[in-house]
Amino acid sequence: AQSVTQLDSQVPVFEEAPVELRCNYSSSVSVYLFWYVQYPNQGLQLLLKYLSGSTLVKGINGFEAEFNKSQTSFHLRKPSVHISDTAEYFCAVSDVNRGGSNYKLTFGKGTLLTVNP
Amino acid sequence: NAGVTQTPKFQVLKTGQSMTLQCAQDMNHNSMYWYRQDPGMGLRLIYYSASEGTTDKGEVPNGYNVSRLNKREFSLRLESAAPSQTSVYFCASQGLVNEQYFGPGTRLTVT
Numbered sequence A: 001a002q003s004v005t006q007l008d009s010q011v012p013v014f015e016e017a018p019v020e021l022r023c024n025y026s027s028s029v030s031v032y033l034f035w036y037v038q039y040p041n042q043g044l045q046l047l048l049k050y051l052s053g054s055t056l057v058k059g060i061n062g063f064e065a066e067f068n069k070s071q072t073s074f075h076l077r078k079p080s081v082h083i084s085d086t087a088e089y090f091c092a093v094s095d096v097n098r099g100g101s102n103y104k105l106t107f108g109k110g111t112l113l114t115v116n117p
Numbered sequence B: 001n002a003g004v005t006q007t008p009k010f011q012v013l014k015t016g017q018s019m020t021l022q023c024a025q026d027m028n029h030n031s032m033y034w035y036r037q038d039p040g041m042g043l044r045l046i047y048y049s050a051s052e053g054t055t056d057k058g059e060v061p062n063g064y065n066v067s068r069l070n071k072r073e074f075s076l077r078l079e080s081a082a083p084s085q086t087s088v089y090f091c092a093s094q095g096l097v098n099e100q101y102f103g104p105g106t107r108l109t110v111t
Helices: none
Strands: A003-006 A010-014 A019-021 A023-026 A033-039 A045-050 A055-057 A064-068 A073-078 A089-097 A111-116 B004-007 B010-013 B019-025 B029-037 B042-049 B062-066 B074-078 B087-094 B100-102 B105-108
Touching: A003 A089, A003 B029, A010 B087, A019 A111, A023 A033, A023 A089, A023 B029, A033 A064, A045 A064, A045 A073, A073 A089, A073 A111, B004 B087, B010 B019, B019 B029, B019 B087, B019 B105, B029 B062, B042 B062, B042 B074, B042 B100, B074 B087
Parallel strands: A010 A111, B010 B105
Antiparallel strands: A003 A023, A019 A073, A023 A073, A033 A045, A033 A089, A055 A064, A064 A073, A089 A111, B004 B019, B019 B074, B029 B042, B029 B087, B062 B074, B087 B100, B087 B105
């Protein structure tokens, strides 16, 4: 069974500082990896995804994530955050599709990023 | 292209009342999902439908039923609401590489 661990439940940072939100997963097979963002009182929005190929993935709003297979990690980074990046961020994993089957996502419990002025 | 829509946005029920949460997607996706979100507990899967005509239990199915009415629509029913079902409910549909698209949510309070 898969699992996703988001190592920090809350991350406070100051505006224009860099940030890293950590995500580790466990799986015995090849995986797809995702980061989602949830702004207050909204649904989840896809930020970026890793399917295969380059381990550095760029997403919306200046975020990027790096897939590290040996560390089973998929950490999210932004070099300079804005007040508007304040939101909850979720990491998710699924098995790679095979045999015509699609697989469910397993989500982490989320990291609340608070950007202070 | 509206993506995933959910109705209602807010609902207050008394214990024992029933209601149906509606969800529709216009992306021609096969798979659809219902989650609940509670503080500190992340997203928990209630039920899902891998394709039209099939439904399966998720992590927390007790007290809920679902109907996959057609490829577009997937509804969630609470037959006899309990205060423990106070939550935010999200519907999602799943694309070809398992990326999920979420609706705006229904905020349900059971008193």
